[in-house]
Amino acid sequence: MRWKWILLCVFIYGSALYSSLHVYSGQNKTTVEDAGKLLPVKMKIVYDVHSTSDLQQWVKKANETGETIAIAGMQHSQGGHTLYPNGTLFDMKGYNKILDFSPKKKKITVQSGVTWADIQKKINPYGLSVKVMQSQNIFTVGGSLSVNVHGRDIRYGSLIDTVDSFRLLTPDEKIISVSREENSDLFSYVIGGYGLFGVILDVTLELADDELYHHRSVVMNYNDYENYFREKVKQDDSVRMHLARISVAPETFLKEMYVTDYVLTDHQDKREKYLELKKEEMIALPKFMLGLSRYSDWGKDLLWETQKMYFLKNDGKYETRNNVMRSDSEFMEYENPNRTELLQEYFFLLSILLHTSMIQEEFWKKKNLIY
Ligand SMILES: Cc1cc2nc3c(=O)[nH]c(=O)nc-3n(C[C@H](O)[C@H](O)[C@H](O)COP(=O)(O)OP(=O)(O)OC[C@H]3O[C@@H](n4cnc5c(N)ncnc54)[C@H](O)[C@@H]3O)c2cc1C
Structure with a gap:
């Protein structure tokens, strides 16, 4: 049964990818959109910027004609707020x-x-x-x-x-x-x-x-995270970087977490050995699994379990600071013309977030709605 689902998902995912190539290949260059792809905007003109003097002239011209200017880097800020319809766009790439x-x-x-x-x-x-x-x-x-x-x-x-x-x-x-x-x-x-x-x-x-770190990865319940962060991360200067992920998969939804600390090793003399800048090695498999997770709950569970396993497998691994900050996340690229993915970021004071979820949990427990 599960295999039928996998085949079906491969088919859906493959067709979406194929059709997307068609839709976007003929697009007018002055129709511009950010990576969210929800709000295409027709600009009057798009300038590829290469020199400061050109930029200065184009700003002058826009001032004379009363044009509105927008500026684009890689266009990963999503929501359409960075573009002005019928304006002048400076593409800074x-x-x-x-x-x-x-x-x-x-x-x-x-x-x-x-x-x-x-x-x-x-x-x-x-x-x-x-x-x-x-x-x-x-x-x-x-x-x-x-x-x-x-x-x-x-x-x-x-x-x-x-x-x-x-x-x-x-x-x-x-x-x-x-x-x-x-x-x-x-x-x-x-x-x-x-x-x-x-x-x-x-x-x-x-x-x-640049420094050499070793990975320290731990799985925990979200209830334990606040203490972990206070005691094992904040107070320990050798933990230079930190990543925490909370599950959005149905089986462990907002309960299970894994965290990775990047800890300064005592073996800085080994850094030479790890200097080479890494290239993203695995693209097809995580891309495929991410695809499955978009269409089914078991796909979401599978993706979570696999990611968790991957991070735990890397426990103790050595990596330079440059390589820790080097993902290009090619596997996240999503080309479906009918669907999109948006990055949403929420900034909370950690203690408030954890405290609120604990209060919520207590509340629902009292109501006998969760056990
Ligand atoms: C997969 C992913 C992971 C991310 N991870 C993180 C993260 O870890 N931390 C984090 O903080 N954010 C994160 N972000 C958000 C990301 O940092 C922002 O979206 C960032 O703006 C992207 O840079 P960009 O080159 O795509 O900028 P764009 O989206 O092209 O531009 C962003 C804004 O800057 C303006 N702008 C661009 N160039 C110039 C210029 N030369 N002069 C003046 N204004 C200019 C644009 O007009 C626009 O308003 C992530 C986003 C994605 C999609």
Whole structure:
């Protein structure tokens, strides 16, 4: 019976993939959408940005004709809020040069269309690493600054803490330097400002030392997480990064968790051996399983159990900081024209979240609705 289901799911998944290739292949370049694919927007013109002087001229032109400007990196910020119908779009992906790199000062200056993957490639041979970035390395630096991202490293705050300075092309076509000292009010407006204050041109970022970590993975009930985090993670400086996942699979829904700590090892001399930047090895299998999980509850359970097993199997594994932050998550790409997946992030104070779920559980227990 289960095999019939698997075959059916393979068929559905395969047909969806095939038809998606047809729908998107003929699309007009000025019809643009973010990775959520729910709200295609017709722009008047899309510029591929390669030079600062072009950008300056295009902003001037837009001012003269009263056009509205939107800015795009990899377009993974979803919800349609980053595009203006019938406006001018600057596609920043081609504005991607590394302008300066000083291993001694541990600083790098890049144009805002550079991705984290580009930076990792450049700095890895020098034993350096990014301080804060997303878990994935596919995003542009400009898009990441504009949403002020957070990452797995729990010892730094969000990205803003690691930005030294940047240059900004303002709506009145001026190019200004922004740092904590110069035009300082704009520093916190632009970082996290979703492109509303101008175009970020180039950015100087502070870098950290690349380090060797070992994975420590544990499965637990969500009730135990708060103590675990307080005692085993927060108080232990050798835990440099931390990842916690809670189940959304029916059998263990919002109960079971697995966590992975990336712990500084005493064997830093072994780092050389693990230096090579990893490539995503397994794509087809996780992609297939993710596909199954979209269509059935047992698929969701299967995916959860497999992911959990994978993380537990890696317990004790050595990995450099650069490699921990190196997933390109190709397996998550979803090409179905009739369905989509949206990333939603909720920010809670941890103790409030855990406390609320405990109160809820107590409440339902009293009502004899859960046991
Ligand atoms: C699979 C996945 C995993 C993620 N993981 C994390 C995570 O771990 N932590 C986290 O914090 N977030 C995470 N995110 C969210 C992600 O960090 C943001 O969506 C980020 O903006 C993506 O960068 P981008 O290059 O796609 O930016 P875009 O979506 O293209 O742009 C984002 C915003 O920045 C503006 N912008 C882009 N370039 C410039 C520029 N040069 N100057 C001025 N404004 C500009 C755009 O107008 C837009 O408003 C994740 C998203 C996905 C899809």
